[in-house]
Amino acid sequence: MINKISQQEDKLAWVYLVNLTFYLIPLFFGDKPVWQITLALLALIPFVYAYFWAYRSNKHHAYKPILVMIALGIATTPINTGSLSLFTFAGFFIGFFYPLNRALQAFIALAASLFALSYFLEISHYFAIYGTGLVAGIGLFGVAERKRIEAKCKQQQSQDEISQLATMLERERIARDLHDIMGHSLSSISLKAELAEKLLAKGNIAQAQTQLQELNGIARESLSQVRETVSGYKHQGLQASVANLCQTLRDKGLSVSLVGDIPQLEAEVETQVILSVTELCNNIVRHSNASHCQLQFSQDESQHCICIEDDGDSVDITEGNGIKGIRERLNKLGGSLQYRSQPHCQFSLYLPIAGAH
The missing domain is CATH 3.30.565.10 (Histidine kinase-like ATPase, C-terminal domain)
Known part of the structure; x- marks a missing residue:
């Protein structure tokens, strides 16, 4: 299950706020007093905060910003029926963060709230009907978005695992190469040392020095090969x-x-x-x-x-x-x-x- 919206998706957060246009339209295309317009615009400040709060929440804490968005929607409905836009944002996050059965329960509760607002505020019943359809539709889009991101995460996880396995195989190859290098080099060093020892025992100093010089060359070459090999073999x-x-x-x-x-x-x-x-x-x-x-x-x-x-x-x-x-x-x-x-x-x-x- 996804706990947080991915960083790539997070970059689109500001773009989705364009849907607040539907919140603003009733304010400037209706004959509303200045104080109502001012209050409705001020309500957007805590809403935007709650929106980004939800964007960066996990499923265990997402209910907090969602409740804030719903509360703001209820509070602004008496002065602006464009509050339906706020309810749809809440519906999206409900669908995104929670299993379908819990999301459906939350959608039903939201629909009941819309009908209650329509009844007590004497708003046209189209407000509740249209709002319920929007919340359900956007909420199901949230469910689909969660499934999409889950599938994307699983695919990425599989690709990462395959990549790690490929890296491990390469490191095992390096380890085998290291073993082969050391085995051959140590055998040569042992042979040269043994030959030099025998030559020294016979008093052949010049030939013994030659063997020791060759031994030194083999050791240096081996050290260089080992360093080159080990440079790519780090802690996995x-x-x-x-x-x-x-x-x-x-x-x-x-x-x-x-x-x-x-x-x-x-x-x-x-x-x-x-x-x-x-x-x-x-x-x-x-x-x-x-x-x-x-x-x-x-x-x-x-x-x-x-x-x-x-x-x-x-x-x-x-x-x-x-x-x-x-x-x-x-x-x-x-x-x-x-x-x-x-x-x-x-x-x-x-x-x-x-x-x-």
């Missing part, structure tokens, strides 16, 4: 490690789901997380009879959460050296480890977000 990072673990689990016959965005962590924290997640995935491979495993990454204002769950047989969990090691690593980072075995085995790693209070 959390994303690549997770992709590698997912592939390992799939190679063992498990289906794997990767949910959420993998966070960017400091190098020290990332190393400890990689070791911990690797230990848990290895436990699944060694001890679980699971057919499916899910790795879920999430976060709130104060902490990251990494949840690893499999559908293997429920067993009593005994803390061995592996789990104790994970707990110690997390404790040093200010985090914690939680787990359960019913109905399936689930481990959750919690890490504080740097700078969060």
